[in-house]
Amino acid sequence: MKPVLELRDLVRSWDGRPALRGLSLVLEAGGTLGLIGPDGAGKTTAMRIACGLLRADAGSSHVLGHDSLRESPAIRPLLGYMPQRFSLYPDLSVDENLRFFSELHGLSTAERLRQRERLLAFSRLEPFTRRRAGALSGGMKQKLALACTLLHQPRLLILDEPTTGVDPVSRQEFWALLKDLAEGGMALWVSTPYMDEAERCGHIQLLHEGRVIAQGAPGAVAAAFPRRILRVEGGDPQQVRALLGPFPGVVVLRFGHNLHLVCDPGQVEILRTSLQGAGLGASDQPATLEDAFFHAVASAAEAA
Amino acid sequence: MTVAATWAVRAQKLSRRFGAFTAVDKLDLEVAPGEIFGFLGANGAGKTTAMRMFCGLLAPSSGEAWVDGLPISTQGEEVKRRIGYMSQRFGLYDDLTVGENLEFYGGIYGLDGTAIRRRSGELLQRLGLDHDVQRRTASLPLGYKQRLALGVALLHHPPILFLDEPTGGVDPVARRAFWDLIYEVAGEGTTVFVTTHYMDEAEYCGRVSIMVAGRIAALGTPGELKAAHHAQDMQELFLKVVGA
Numbered sequence: 001m002k003p004v005l006e007l008r009d010l011v012r013s014w015d016g017r018p019a020l021r022g023l024s025l026v027l028e029a030g031g032t033l034g035l036i037g038p039d040g041a042g043k044t045t046a047m048r049i050a051c052g053l054l055r056a057d058a059g060s061s062h063v064l065g066h067d068s069l070r071e072s073p074a075i076r077p078l079l080g081y082m083p084q085r086f087s088l089y090p091d092l093s094v095d096e097n098l099r100f101f102s103e104l105h106g107l108s109t110a111e112r113l114r115q116r117e118r119l120l121a122f123s124r125l126e127p128f129t130r131r132r133a134g135a136l137s138g139g140m141k142q143k144l145a146l147a148c149t150l151l152h153q154p155r156l157l158i159l160d161e162p163t164t165g166v167d168p169v170s171r172q173e174f175w176a177l178l179k180d181l182a183e184g185g186m187a188l189w190v191s192t193p194y195m196d197e198a199e200r201c202g203h204i205q206l207l208h209e210g211r212v213i214a215q216g217a218p219g220a221v222a223a224a225f226p227r228r229i230l231r232v233e234g235g236d237p238q239q240v241r242a243l244l245g246p247f248p249g250v251v252v253l254r255f256g257h258n259l260h261l262v263c264d265p266g267q268v269e270i271l272r273t274s275l276q277g278a279g280l281g282a283s284d285q286p287a288t289l290e291d292a293f294f295h296a297v298a299s300a301a302e303a304a
Numbered sequence: 305m306t307v308a309a310t311w312a313v314r315a316q317k318l319s320r321r322f323g324a325f326t327a328v329d330k331l332d333l334e335v336a337p338g339e340i341f342g343f344l345g346a347n348g349a350g351k352t353t354a355m356r357m358f359c360g361l362l363a364p365s366s367g368e369a370w371v372d373g374l375p376i377s378t379q380g381e382e383v384k385r386r387i388g389y390m391s392q393r394f395g396l397y398d399d400l401t402v403g404e405n406l407e408f409y410g411g412i413y414g415l416d417g418t419a420i421r422r423r424s425g426e427l428l429q430r431l432g433l434d435h436d437v438q439r440r441t442a443s444l445p446l447g448y449k450q451r452l453a454l455g456v457a458l459l460h461h462p463p464i465l466f467l468d469e470p471t472g473g474v475d476p477v478a479r480r481a482f483w484d485l486i487y488e489v490a491g492e493g494t495t496v497f498v499t500t501h502y503m504d505e506a507e508y509c510g511r512v513s514i515m516v517a518g519r520i521a522a523l524g525t526p527g528e529l530k531a532a533h534h535a536q537d538m539q540e541l542f543l544k545v546v547g548a
Contacts, residue, residue: 037475039445039447039475137347161473164472165472166501167346167501169546169548172543193473195476196502196503196504254483254508256507256508257510290504293476294476294477
């Protein structure tokens with residue numbers, strides 16, 4: 001069985017500036033793979049190569065065994081791509097947008113009507129079929145864009161930062177839809193700069209300057225964080241920083257009225273004692289994916 | 305500088321109706337000078353309408369709010385001079401360089417050439433943009449644009465800073481760099497009033513409110529609210545409060 005998506009050592013530069021420096025991945029049916037990284041890390045470049053929209057300088061991309069670029073007509077029915085700015089027609093209604101994209105994909109009338117019914121129910125957009133797409137809320141627009149991407153029943157769904165700017169309730173709903181799709185056997189490849197979305201993926205790759213700097217299941221990536229975190233409730237940052245003189249390399253992160261001190265495992269007890277001596281209690285704080293991301297980026301910067 | 309007001313932002317029964325729809329419904333709120341206050345809510349909860357009133361851009365239907373001690377219903381113009389505002393679209397001119405954007409906005413805020421140069425230099429250094437003065441804004445990474453937009457909002461030394469979803473689309477490293485600046489600014493006494501859709505970011509605020517249907521449904525420090533609602537994190541808290 002061929003993987004749904006397989007990238008090998010993808011390299012691509014823009015005007016001599018490297019955007020991808022060797023990205024590889026394998027995505028199987030039913031899997032959700034998160035590509036996590038900042039603006040400019042190469043996420044969109046990688047996705048466009050996989051879709052056959054862009055040529056890689058080196059490396060290969062295959063969708064169910066078909067070369068993304070050379071066999072572009074073969075991969076087109078297999079994949080759905082939702083770019084960052086999906087072009088819905090704001091002047092057309094929800095229904096008209098679905099019809100337009102059905103025709104683009106060459107669906108028969110019977111098939112179009114069947115998909116319309118299925119996707120309106122799936123996206124819960126039924127009550128809004130006559131509303132202009134331009135008048136939908138951000139969350140509803142994203143759901144309509146997703147529905148338009150699913151009309152031809154792709155096996156691979158590629159989503160480039162699908163929920164940027166969407167409120168927490170709508171994001172929750174959108175991810176519930178993605179979960180349903182994955183459970184139905186679709187392979188999902190999602191890019192996002194947000195750690196809470198990364199946590200919803202089965203497997204993640206942290207992309208930094210075109211390179212994967214950490215990967216694995218989200219829980220495993222967080223658990224591999226090699227440092228320790230002490231949380232100081234209500235600590236005055238200046239007072240705490242003054243105590244840190246003898247502890248080189250301790251990073252102080254503010255969280256509202258609280259501080260997180262990121263230190264090496266060997267520093268924990270003596271640092272805790274020192275804080276207690278100043279009347280400050282410190283509790284152990286489990287590392288999050290965000291902490292792991294910081295660490296991976298800092299280590300990559302040191303190695304560079 | 306004027307005498308510090310007791311409250312940086314204060315609302316009493318602040319309401320705004322659009323026809324039959326009540327977007328903001330008798331809102332009561334007090335934010336102290338120097339606070340970092342997170343103003344949260346789902347889309348359509350009335351956040352943007354309330355923010356527009358606080359910024360002197362929209363008159364209340366009833367009730368009143370005071371920003372830096374000034375009533376918004378009668379002194380909207382003066383309120384605009386006392387606040388810095390950074391929108392999610394930044395409002396920067398892509399074709400201008402970093403330096404030119406600061407110069408342009410300095411002029412709008414009525415600063416003279418010397419004051420603009422002095423303040424721009426100060427801000428550029430602080431924002432880590434001093435090597436990018438000549439760069440065209442369009443060519444900047446998103447994280448840099450955000451810092452520049454923050455710089456623009458701070459040009460005229462406003463006592464209150466309104467940030468409307470300032471960090472959309474950036475990764476944790478860029479966001480952390482941005483928030484370190486926010487803590488610095490707040491540490492000097494500037495009040496920071498911020499909206500966000502990202503609940504892990506809400507953890508960075510001293511206190512937060514969650515708006516539902518035009519009213520404040522929850523208010524407190526992130527720790528207090530999580531404890532009161534038995535929520536593991538802010539995302540869970542938010543969904544519980546808005547009843548999703």
